[in-house]
Amino acid sequence: MRLGCIADDLTGATDLALMLSREGLRTVQTIGVPDEALDLSGADAVVVALKSRTIPAQEAAAQSLAAAEALRKAGAKNFFFKYCSTFDSTDGGNIGPVTEALLAFTGGDFTLACPAFPANGRTVYQGHLFVNGVPLHESSMKDHPLTPMRDSNLVRVLQRQTRLPVGLVPFEDVDAGADAVQKAFEREKAAGHRIVIIDAITDQHLRTIGVAAAGLPLITGGSGVAMGLPGAYRKDRPTDSSLKSTHLTAPEGKAAILAGSCSSATRRQVEIAIKGGVPAFRIDPMALASGALTPRTVLDWIAAQDTGGPVLVYSTASPDEVQDVQTRLGRMNAGELVEHFLAEIARALPEKGFTRLIVAGGETSGAVVGALGVSALTIGPEIDPGVPWTRTLAGTDLALALKSGNFGAPDFFLKAWSLLQ
Numbered sequence: 001m002r003l004g005c006i007a008d009d010l011t012g013a014t015d016l017a018l019m020l021s022r023e024g025l026r027t028v029q030t031i032g033v034p035d036e037a038l039d040l041s042g043a044d045a046v047v048v049a050l051k052s053r054t055i056p057a058q059e060a061a062a063q064s065l066a067a068a069e070a071l072r073k074a075g076a077k078n079f080f081f082k083y084c085s086t087f088d089s090t091d092g093g094n095i096g097p098v099t100e101a102l103l104a105f106t107g108g109d110f111t112l113a114c115p116a117f118p119a120n121g122r123t124v125y126q127g128h129l130f131v132n133g134v135p136l137h138e139s140s141m142k143d144h145p146l147t148p149m150r151d152s153n154l155v156r157v158l159q160r161q162t163r164l165p166v167g168l169v170p171f172e173d174v175d176a177g178a179d180a181v182q183k184a185f186e187r188e189k190a191a192g193h194r195i196v197i198i199d200a201i202t203d204q205h206l207r208t209i210g211v212a213a214a215g216l217p218l219i220t221g222g223s224g225v226a227m228g229l230p231g232a233y234r235k236d237r238p239t240d241s242s243l244k245s246t247h248l249t250a251p252e253g254k255a256a257i258l259a260g261s262c263s264s265a266t267r268r269q270v271e272i273a274i275k276g277g278v279p280a281f282r283i284d285p286m287a288l289a290s291g292a293l294t295p296r297t298v299l300d301w302i303a304a305q306d307t308g309g310p311v312l313v314y315s316t317a318s319p320d321e322v323q324d325v326q327t328r329l330g331r332m333n334a335g336e337l338v339e340h341f342l343a344e345i346a347r348a349l350p351e352k353g354f355t356r357l358i359v360a361g362g363e364t365s366g367a368v369v370g371a372l373g374v375s376a377l378t379i380g381p382e383i384d385p386g387v388p389w390t391r392t393l394a395g396t397d398l399a400l401a402l403k404s405g406n407f408g409a410p411d412f413f414l415k416a417w418s419l420l421q
């Protein structure tokens with residue numbers, strides 16, 4: 001194995017695994033630290049999905065180190081810490097503390113932080129992160145339920161989370177090519193910086209960074225910056241296009257969508273699905289808190305739907321509604337209540353004949369996959385940038401699409417099924 005990856009949430013892990021497999025690396029994704037019994041010998045890259053984005057920073061660092069240790073045992077030579085392309089974090093972490101811990105683990109003295117993913121509208125210019133052309137602090141991320149992002153300057157954001165001095169490799173260096181980027185690394189190191197935010201506004205920039213950074217023991221960022229790594233690792237072997245499958249063979253069975261994301265893309269997708277005739281059940285967090293709504297009610301409703309198509313269960317709500325619920329229940333408590341409830345629904349679905357599931361939301365997907373006991377996934381075709389169909393490698397046989405809240409086209413919940421056979 002060449003590359004060992006640690007992702008701070010599940011949909012982010014899938015996004016990275018998809019990027020690496022598309023670029024020609026044989027990639028396996030594990031849910032949590034892989035068991036020693038899992039055979040990883042055929043993989044060029046392994047992506048370990050943690051659920052460490054919003055847990056206490058010390059715990060996130062400890063889990064990331066345990067994953068890194070397991071990956072090194074399985075043969076990993078280089079390491080990649082994957083977080084969200086919108087840099088989801090708080091002043092307490094966890095991007096800074098986990099980077100610090102992993103950098104010490106690899107024995108390196110310098111790394112980069114690059115959340116840019118132009119295909120998904122995430123670009124970084126002069127250290128400022130833009131989401132579809134809008135500065136991060138003006139984008140819908142300012143209202144995220146768990147990690148509201150109120151500053152677009154990533155040098156500042158990251159510096160608040162770490163003792164390691166943070167610098168910047170700006171657009172001018174990246175646009176000038178890999179040699180210029182390596183010179184910029186030396187310049188930043190000489191200035192005492194241990195982590196650099198690095199600009200990227202096109203795929204070409206990401207490929208340049210991949211070439212310049214392939215020798216670093218640790219790289220951190222979104223899945224975009226992984227784009228250039230497979231080519232840099234195997235200069236002599238071009239991407240094997242036969243790896244790009246267009247359909248996933250899925251187990252026969254019924255289909256469901258569970259949406260626990262309140263991100264703007266998911267809000268639109270829920271709206272379009274309902275307009276498109278998908279039967280939908282809305283979860284009210286206050287009804288969960290009072291005990292008025294139980295999994296049984298939802299499962300009975302699901303059983304009563306017989307359109308032959310997918311059913312949708314969603315807690316997706318507007319920023320105002322989320323704020324109101326959080327004021328009454330507390331931010332973390334509300335989040336966990338909803339995640340736990342959707343996970344309970346998911347746990348009951350396979351025995352009712354559901355084998356094809358879309359889950360919207362990173363935290364939500366983590367909770368759902370945990371409840372289903374899924375430990376490893378193979379990566380199938382891409383539905384929209386960053387979101388593939390996957391199939392479970394062990395345990396209950398399921399086709400799963402785990403969607404980061406803000407990913408996917410408006411008709412995602414309607415069109416995704418056509419890639420299954």
Ligand code: ADP
Binds near residue numbers: 325360364
């Ligand atoms: P995303 O990928 O969009 O960030 P996540 O699932 O990671 O989505 O995070 C959304 C969080 O919001 C979860 O903790 C979820 O339980 C919580 N949540 C979902 N619906 C509501 C709601 N109606 N009110 C408050 N919190 C909610």
